[in-house]
Amino acid sequence: MMIYGFSFLSLSASLILPWALTGLVQGERITESLVRDVRQSSTVQEMRLPSRKLISAVSTATTYYVSGNGNDRNSGLTTSSAFRTIQRAADLTNPGDTVLIMNGVYKNSRNAGSVVSIERSGNAKAWIRYKAYPGHSPKIQHNTWSGIGLSNGVSYIEINGLEIIGNNANISLGYALSQKWNTSNPRTNGSCISIEGRDRPVHHINILNNKVHNCGAGGISVIGADYVKVDNNTVFNNSWYSVYGNSGISLLMNCNTDNNRGYKMFVTNNRVYNNRMYIPWLGSGTISDGNGIIVDISKLGKRGAYRGRTLIANNITYRNGGSGIHTHESEHIDIVNNTAYENGQTPTLKKGQIYAGYSSDVKIFNNIIYTKPGQKANSNMKNTNVTYDYNLYTKGAVITVMGANDIIGDPEFVNPSNGDFRLKARSAAINSGYYWKDLKTDCTGKPRRAGRYDIGAYEYR
Template sequence: MMIHGFSFLSLSASLVLPWALTGLVQGEKITESLVRDVRQSFTVQEMPLPSRKLISAVSTATTYYVSGQGNDKNSGLTTSSAFRTIQRAADLTDPGDTVLIMNGVYKNSGNAGSVVNIERSGNAKAWIRYKAYPGDSPKIQHNTWSGIGLSNGVSYIEINGLEVIGNNANVTLAYALNQKWNSSNRLTNGTCISVEGRVNAVHHINILNNKVHDCGGAGISVMGADYVKVDNNTVFNTSWYSVYGCSGISFLKSYNSDNNRGYKMFVTNNRVYNNRMYIPWIGAGKITDGNGIIVDVSKLSQGGSYRGRTLIANNITYWNGGSGIHAHDSEHVDIVNNTAYGNGQTSSLKKGQIYAGYSSDVKIFNNIISAYPGQKANSNMKNTNVTYDYNLYTKGAEITVMGPHDIIGDPQFVNPSNGDFRLKANSAAINKGYYWKDLKTDYAGKPRSAGRYDIGAYEHQ
């Protein structure tokens, strides 16, 4: 819900940090491919020689290495001369460069706003990539505003295969409640990955294959950005202790960097669970969010309502405090082939497992919406042109909106208590979905049926 918490600024409940502190939070961007930066060859005529000698100068991209056993006085150019901090590499990158991060625990130093603050951009033909070294499992652990921060208009950045751990293990609920009016406490309010574009808009960011958890604030927060892909991440145990209304994955006030009206924002193939608020949002004095995934107030984007489309597909969201997935005060959103189970763990949040509110041009198709008996499956608050169809609802759930091809049935999950939401052979979801031409594979990367899709994140194999 949109809540007006401050006299000078209308803020969404998914806002992670105060406007005054945006300088401490960094946005982040990522891409899917590395293109070498190859400059044109040139010729030099040497006089008075009778012939011309062709001299080629080729500049290739640089790979930097970071290791828990490294040293920032090293060159960073080989595994044996690796840097110790990711920031050292981030301060050197040029378009096309790759930072390979080896095993180690990487922490913020002193009062730094993040473990790594990314402000140097790639370009459309040469992204900058931050990746786990092949076979390694590096950990970014922090007790500050963000583990990884991207800001200052940064673009064409990829974050891939990292684990980001927040400060929840060092915070008690009693301490957090004592700090519920303290908006400047980085111990309780820190975000795992922060894409901050509200001052200088960021664009072309890919956040892929990361494990993100135990941050007092949001898991992955994207604010004032365009062309962002959040794909195949696992996000859990976030949003617990912040005084801001946070969620596992949140997109706030997406930014129009161009007039493209096609898909530009992607939240796909993520597993998002046990994200919830225990501390009231400071702007409203009550718990408002703790959702799995939210697209928030895109109608109030910089330069007017966000014009691009957002695709939320093949996600598994369960046991979150608020909704599994919802669009609030937003438009041009497609919520397709997701599985939502047992969300709404916060008893005061009763709007549904998957829903849209105060929104327009939203399509909610092919989702398994599994609510407890008597719990709301969906809702329809002041929407225009919001369509629910080809969804499966579980028996006993309260269904506010029922599309013409929606069904009530048993999804027959393999083992939901252990987070296994694959379908058994007798599932009511099999072959009951709509063919969504822009979605060819399921959560596991398996091809969708050429005919009728199965409902939910998994296609039965």
């Protein structure tokens, strides 16, 4: 079941579905590198029988095909016999299988809680992958609780190269305001990708290279999970109409599935913009979130405070309603080499572009923090062991805390009004950063030079 929950303990609300829907909607809802798909196989142990030949059984991974012109009565085993729905393939997958999704628009059926609900797991040596067919651009479009939902303790799943579109285009602000107390309306409260692990922790999930937009609630919502990589996604126009506090990319109540204290959660190389709230969060009656990226209440996970580290790096966040990036009641987080530009579009949200609040063991290094004059660049609310350093702030920014090697200057973006945040040759960000040994490339995959990094998501040369 895909269930959302909100933190009544948190100043920052997160995506929720009403607990009362438990009986109505079933099956809602890393350090792994991007690697080439390899056909996987597993072999049953061979047994020797007297005076018999050696007997073995081999199970080979399967590739399923889905097409906008397919039919669920087909075998799904070739492009010419493709399934029509992704769910049909999802219900058949086993470890090592791949689902290749061809051109088409894939919508939820009338009473479904999601377009595709993923509950069958891969394993460490044989992930299950849902991918766009090479050269194709499939679209998942929905007006329900989620486009893609992962739940029921699912693990070792990759979602790669899909476009997920919510229902915002069919909703007016007036209608959304008329629903501001309605917790059971999926048309306004639906998310694009929902990872729901509060009942059973979800783990080892890769969300890669997707276009995620126009969902009334969260863009990519990760709740109660471990070992998740959110990499190279474009996330925009989400969080507009839900009664819950949502953001473009949110990690809520990260959950320990082992004792590893290294990097386990990754939010990297994403472009996140124009996510904001227009409807008050029902928990406070105020606009609370609409951030680009947030790590929320990881100190209060179901299995205790989250012990693993989270890396937030090489992201570009701009013109979101709340912050570009921030942590709330969370710890063990590195926010490195991001570019945040003119976030805080909601007038009542004034805590900064990139900051930590009520957090500990957070490092905020090498970020470009661009504000209009007189606006806050950062905050320092009841933090312990939170370090800001080697960041670039623009002239006129209100800087609450400034590190010893932070600088004030002009990043000299190529064309920020059109979303081009590459650096010009005169940028103050060039060669002004700190060498962060765990981050070798910029947001385009270009190697960062040893020694002094450039500040921000882009390396100039």
